[in-house]
Amino acid sequence: MAGAAGRLTKLAEEVLGAPLPVRIRAWDASESGPPGAPVLVVRNRRALRRLLFKPGELGLARAWVAGDIDVDGDLYEALDRLAGMIWERGGAATKQPRAAALRALARPEVRAAGKELLSLAGLPVPPAPPVEEARPRRGALHSLLRDRQAISHHYDVGNDFYELVLGPSMVYSCAYWGAAEGAAGTLEDAQRDKLDLICRKLGLREGQRLLDVGCGWGSMVLHAAREYGVRAVGITLSEEQAAYARKRVADAGLTDRIEIRVQDYREVADGPFDAISSIGMAEHVGRARYAEYAGLLHALLKPGGRLLNHQIARRPLADEEAYQVDEFIDRYVFPDGELAPIGRTVGQLEEAGFEVRDVEAIREHYALTLRAWVANLEAHWAQAVRLTSPGRARVWRLYMAASALSFERNRIGVNQVLAIRTPDSGASGMPLRARDWRD
Known part of the structure; x- marks a missing residue:
């Protein structure tokens, strides 16, 4: 050699x-x-x-x-x-x-x-980490201050960059592919179908009040207000996301029905809501705070109200205390993010008082979504580098490609959990037939 x-x-x-x-x-x-x-x-x-x-x-x-x-x-x-x-x-x-x-x-x-x-x-000198690495975080793990820093690191990298990767839908979570029989569809079709599926699972009706926790660039609240006539509150910790979402709401003429806030879920005090969606946000909550998260969402719902919790899950370990956050993800992608097995998530929602009515596993859909995002990034590589940095673009390419493989190989999954704050009467308001979401 x-x-x-x-x-x-x-x-x-x-x-x-x-x-x-x-x-x-x-x-x-x-x-x-x-x-x-x-x-x-x-x-x-x-x-x-x-x-x-x-x-x-x-x-x-x-x-x-x-x-x-x-x-x-x-x-x-x-x-x-x-x-x-x-x-x-x-x-x-x-x-x-x-x-x-x-x-x-x-x-x-x-x-x-x-x-x-x-x-x-050669020289026995440690190179400095790339500038794209997350800076040391201040505050206790999953405190309000530290969570804001973590969210800013991931999401405040430029809305123009996210437009390149996510496409016109501006939805940063798993799409729902092939909703029409025999139809492949585009990424935009699949994201629209995902949003509509969530609205149907929540049983949304005109005049109801929806809270979208971790609203991103506003796609869920826009779809729910436009297609189902709800009044919606979307909350995010990202200033850039909020500014972008508010412009979309104004452009759609829906400022009378949609409010976008820069706010932590722990700071929401104007419940109750008829329905709550949490789509790709709970991964940021952390094991130590999850019971609090579930309890607060339960308290913010009216009796009979529905929660749709859409969350990535990892496989359970024989020794759960040995779980460690992936170093690359923690330093470059989602600082302080944590994944939990689906069994623990369901258990903690139930312990908070929810009645879990449906769990739908859709991990193959996330693999398809990630491959579509990678294709978008690669097709606009030079522009992505100009909008961020060569290192940031490389972070995203590696992160999304490796994650696609993880979903394909069943190393991680993603689930939609539908849960209800069942009233004392026990009348859930749910349809008798499974997955016929309108009663």
Whole structure:
């Protein structure tokens, strides 16, 4: 194996105790690895220093965001081949390669490999993290102050950028594909069908009052007011989202029926509401605050009112206390975000007093949605880089492509949970037939 690529391949295989599943192309133009496989491009020695000072996922993420490494070939295939070594968590496929790597560290040849890596990396100086990494957060975890910082990091990166990625619907959550029999449809069709499905599950009627928790750019409240005649309040912690949503509401002539607020769900004090939607927001709440979240939403509903909680779920672990937030996601995408198993979510909603009436798992729909967003980003790459930064665009491409694979491989899921604040009489107001949402 000649050149830097050959040396890197040899080092990686000695540590992993298995053949490397991708090719490597190094800064000296040398290549090594299985023919026909996606190519991991190591552009400079700084990439190795990132791995030396932050081994594992965070070092790789920093190298990716900074442009020190890249993929030549199918990004999805490359991530799928590397997933067992890097991104998968909690299963046997994750533990085996990591355990093998730990055992390998005790072998003389691997200790020698470490010295070889040091010599390849050059200057023993840790590179600064890319500027796109979230700054250290102030305040207690999931306090109002800290949640505002976390939301700002993710959402206040420019509405023009989100328009490129999300498309005209400006809906940043899982779409609902193929609602019409035999129809594939566009991303915009699928997002409209998702919003309409939620409105039907909530049983919305003209004159009712809807609270949309984490309203984003206002798409849910706009659809509900326009198509179902409700009066709606949308809340978000993002100033940029709120400004964009208010303009959309004004342009639609619906300012008399829709109010957009920059407000935390813990600060809403003007209930009760006939219905509450929470679409892709509960992932930000956190385990320590979830009981409070569920209890507050229950208190904000009228007796007989419905909640639609649309939330990403992870698979349960044998030891739930061992759960750790994904380092790349925490530093670059959703600071302080946490995922919970669907069983825990349903249990906590019930403990808050809700009657859970329906759970619909739609994880395949999220994989299709993410692939559509990646395609939008790649089709407008130069413009996305101009609107944000090369690093930010790279964060989004990696995050969305890896997430699509996670949904496809059943590593994570997404569920719509319909729950009711059932009145004392026990009359739920629900239809007798399942999923015939209008009574």
